Amino acid sequence: MADFQGYLVLFLIWLVSTVLVRSIFGRLKTRPRLPPSPLALPILGHLHLLSPIPHQALHKLSTRYGPLIHIYLGSVPCVVSSSPETAKEFLKTHETSFLGRPFISAVDYLTYGSADFSFAPYGRYWKFMKKITMTELLGGRTLNQLLPVRSDEITRFLGLMLKKANAKEEVDVGGELIRLTNHVVSRMTMGKRCSSNEEEADEVRKLVHDVAEITGKFNLADFIWFCKNLDLQGFGKQLKEIRDKFDLMMDTTIKEHEEARKINKETDGDDDGAAKDLLDLLLDISEDENSEMKLTKENIKAFIMDIFAAGTDTSAITTEWALAELINNPEIMKKARQEIDTVVGNSRVVQESDIPNLPYLQAIVKETLRLHPTGPMIVRESTEDCTINGYDIPAKTRLLVNVWAIGKDPNHWENPLEFRPERFVGEDGKSQLDVRGQYFHLLPFGSGRRSCPGVSLALFMVQSTLAAMIQCFDWKLCGGDINGKVDMEEGPGLTLPRANPLLCVPVARISPFSSL
Numbered sequence: 292m293a294d295f296q297g298y299l300v301l302f303l304i305w306l307v308s309t310v311l312v313r314s315i316f317g318r319l320k321t322r323p324r325l326p327p328s329p330l331a332l333p334i335l336g337h338l339h340l341l342s343p344i345p346h347q348a349l350h351k352l353s354t355r356y357g358p359l360i361h362i363y364l365g366s367v368p369c370v371v372s373s374s375p376e377t378a379k380e381f382l383k384t385h386e387t388s389f390l391g392r393p394f395i396s397a398v399d400y401l402t403y404g405s406a407d408f409s410f411a412p413y414g415r416y417w418k419f420m421k422k423i424t425m426t427e428l429l430g431g432r433t434l435n436q437l438l439p440v441r442s443d444e445i446t447r448f449l450g451l452m453l454k455k456a457n458a459k460e461e462v463d464v465g466g467e468l469i470r471l472t473n474h475v476v477s478r479m480t481m482g483k484r485c486s487s488n489e490e491e492a493d494e495v496r497k498l499v500h501d502v503a504e505i506t507g508k509f510n511l512a513d514f515i516w517f518c519k520n521l522d523l524q525g526f527g528k529q530l531k532e533i534r535d536k537f538d539l540m541m542d543t544t545i546k547e548h549e550e551a552r553k554i555n556k557e558t559d560g561d562d563d564g565a566a567k568d569l570l571d572l573l574l575d576i577s578e579d580e581n582s583e584m585k586l587t588k589e590n591i592k593a594f595i596m597d598i599f600a601a602g603t604d605t606s607a608i609t610t611e612w613a614l615a616e617l618i619n620n621p622e623i624m625k626k627a628r629q630e631i632d633t634v635v636g637n638s639r640v641v642q643e644s645d646i647p648n649l650p651y652l653q654a655i656v657k658e659t660l661r662l663h664p665t666g667p668m669i670v671r672e673s674t675e676d677c678t679i680n681g682y683d684i685p686a687k688t689r690l691l692v693n694v695w696a697i698g699k700d701p702n703h704w705e706n707p708l709e710f711r712p713e714r715f716v717g718e719d720g721k722s723q724l725d726v727r728g729q730y731f732h733l734l735p736f737g738s739g740r741r742s743c744p745g746v747s748l749a750l751f752m753v754q755s756t757l758a759a760m761i762q763c764f765d766w767k768l769c770g771g772d773i774n775g776k777v778d779m780e781e782g783p784g785l786t787l788p789r790a791n792p793l794l795c796v797p798v799a800r801i802s803p804f805s806s807l
Contacts, residue, residue: 323683336363346667350696365514375731391672407593436566468607482568507785605665612663654715660735667695703732769794
């Protein structure tokens with residue numbers, strides 16, 4: 292009997308040991324092989340390693356741990372790509388695995404539950420909106436029809452700068468450029484300027500600024516799992532105020548458009564040849580019984596919010612960075628002026644139609660986008676498990692492609708911190724390297740199916756505005772650093788703003804618009 296009990300004990304020990312060993316080895320076998328990672332803290336993960344300017348902090352981590360790293364932002368797993376080679380793996384080779392967008396509670400609320408286009412899940416609705424955006428809303432025909440709007444607003448802007456020049460007044464260049472782009476976007480989307488009343492126009496600009504600011508803030512509910520249903524930072528009230536203001540503006544505008552459309556139909560008006568604003572085009576689609584999908588008012592309002600949020604700050608900030616670089620590099624400014632004077636002359640203001648004949652100006656804009664991309668990071672989310680460079684990337688992993696770091700990669704750019712537009716001009720004098728995502732060492736507008744659909748509009752605005760500013764004015768810097776140059780410090784934000792405003796006194800150099 293005693294022998295039997297002894298054998299039973301030995302059998303149980305053997306059984307438990309076998310189960311434990313198999314369990315341990317099973318876990319080791321199934322545990323994913325993740326990219327290198329710094330030491331993480333409980334709950335916070337790697338949040339303690341991020342500065343107020345995340346793309347700079349992530350760049351520093353990549354120099355230590357490599358171009359592909361794995362981090363946790365609170366409880367959210369992320370992979371960070373900081374080289375053209377790894378970016379290509381994510382955005383081209385394995386693009387279908389990274390077409391998702393992460394859930395951001397502020398964006399979800401402001402866009403009526405992901406009724407927008409930019410952050411909509413990859414699926415039928417997103418594909419439909421992508422198609423109509425590229426063919427109708429932001430397609431070549433619509434942009435050509437709305438050219439007079441852009442030209443008129445740039446002329447108004449130049450007129451204001453001339454008044455400042457005559458009065459020798461200081462100008463906040465970035466602030467005035469935001470006013471310009473805000474008026475352009477407002478007229479293109481809703482058929483009217485923000486407001487003829489400057490106080491009301493400032494309210495609209497503040498609304499756009501508040502949207503960009505609150506969606507760019509770190510929200511504990513998005514990253515710390517036990518804060519998911521808590522509003523510890525008080526964002527809920529702010530979000531409600533912002534959306535209520537936007538609703539009021541859009542409901543009023545939509546009602547005005549619907550009434551005008553009704554009157555036009557009753558009078559048998561035919562406006563097929565007239566330039567329609569984007570809201571009219573969206574209403575056309577929503578009323579089309581044969582449309583592939585039915586657009587709701589929430590879809591329409593969310594799309595307009597996308598255009599305002601993405602199209603106002605970005606173009607203005609890029610133009611401001613470009614002018615700052617030109618002030619610090621007078622020889623480049625001189626060369627750009629010579630090109631414009633040769634091609635355009637000084638009897639008229641440079642136009643969008645002149646841009647194809649100004650390769651050096653195009654190169655200046657590309658070099659600005661390389662050093663100062665207004666979207667410093669591409670954010671996606673994996674929709675399925677995949678393997679990148681031998682590492683396992685699980686589904687629901689957030690992807691951060693550090694565009695800012697990639698544009699300064701010394702393996703692909705000679706003297707990467709130097710502002711040198713000549714790198715984008717070929718031996719034949721023509722502009723080289725497209726910025727639409729074909730070259731993975733230059734990704735200011737992303738790449739692939741989820742790249743920025745407004746790239747053409749952005750380039751039109753930046754190139755034509757900058758060209759006119761170079762042609763018509765000298766820009767006398769107010770202040771500057773200890774060397775009398777523009778400081779190039781970056782500020783926090785999703786769109787890479789300057790830390791300090793660019794303050795200049797414009798000095799008129801030609802007067803083709805003296806009648807303004």
